Amino acid sequence: MTCEEAEILLHALIDGELDAGHAREVEAHVASCPRCAAALTAYREMSRAVATADLRYTAPPALRRRIEASLPQTRQPSRRGVLRGFAMGSAVSALAATGLVAIVLRQDDQQRILSEVVSAHLRSLQAGHLTDVLSTDQHTVKPWFNGKLDVAPPVIDLTAQGFTLVGGRLDYVDARAIGAVVYRRRQHVINLFVAQTASPEHRPPRTETMQGFNCRRWSNRGLNFWAVSDLGADELVEFVDKFEAAMQANTEG
């Protein structure tokens, strides 16, 4: 074997790409040629140094999310993360839960649903039927929803943040059963309606007013949220911010 050949083949030797016969030939040449022997040693050291330096990059989480979002949706990991976080069980693991609120978010539909959400809020105040399950304990309210809805809403105790958890209720919006989590601040009731959506899209919260009630609605983690109350707009914003922050912490934790 010439040095010229060895110059190429000793790399294949380092990379474990040579069959036994060729490996023996290269080794025989290297044993008799100090120059190629030095090269082999140097290249081995270099490969080791490069491997040790770990020159790989990690894809930014935002890029991963963007690619995830661009794929046709099946089971969204983000939603699964939420569901795990709230121990909602297996009933919700598949998108197959198509009987759920798959709301087409066209403008007129949104207005109609907003109107229904506000009506549901009104009903809850008037009929003495604010809650089906009355408890300030999220660990009581949360399991209560299980089995009653395909996707139980996240129930978060925000008492420490100034919003007392009162209980939960089944309601009907858009001709479908929907979960309502009830909070209170001072004498003001907040109904938080939660429905699953087929769209994983994140929609930032926005406030609308209807019949004198403020409604802040947003979408996140495959869920649509409507927070309705006669609270001032700024306090409703505060409520949603606190809720989202707690959700975020729960998902990551």
Place this chain on the structure above:
Amino acid sequence: MPANASNDDPDRARRFREAALPHLDDVYTLARYLLRDATDAEDAVQECYLRALKHFDGYRGPAMKPWLFAILRNVCHAEYARRATAAVPSVDDLPETAEQTPLWREQQETPETQILRERDAATIQRLVEALVEPFKETFILREINNLSYREIADTVGAPVGTVMSRLARARAMLRSAWMAEEELPK
């Protein structure tokens, strides 16, 4: 469980996700080295995955990683064309500087292996990034993405023999640069 039986899209997407997403870091790494820009790399990777999904039905193997890499390369070549004014060399051109790079240097004062060992990660990265194409690409596919020669050949669409000579050249260039670094005033 009432599955979406009428539409196999979710299943296809699931298969694609399971096959392609685990390689995201690898694809992103290659994009970073090929484009040398974090934002461009992100865009290229996203485009790569979109194209891969589009052509996923035609994918028959053998390995997912070289297939994704080959798509990424095409995306990057489009980006090179866009940057044409910046005179980024095509990977298939042999730059003169590469030809002039000596394959062999005379004995150094400091034992070479010691120098090789003492390089820190940042220096190594800079030296690797300074390699010219197509040698850099071959080197990265081998040393950083851990592809076999066969897989590299599949990725770049060249014979294995070409891969071998490019890799030998890449390592020789890196070794020279590595040793030259030592001679620079500190």
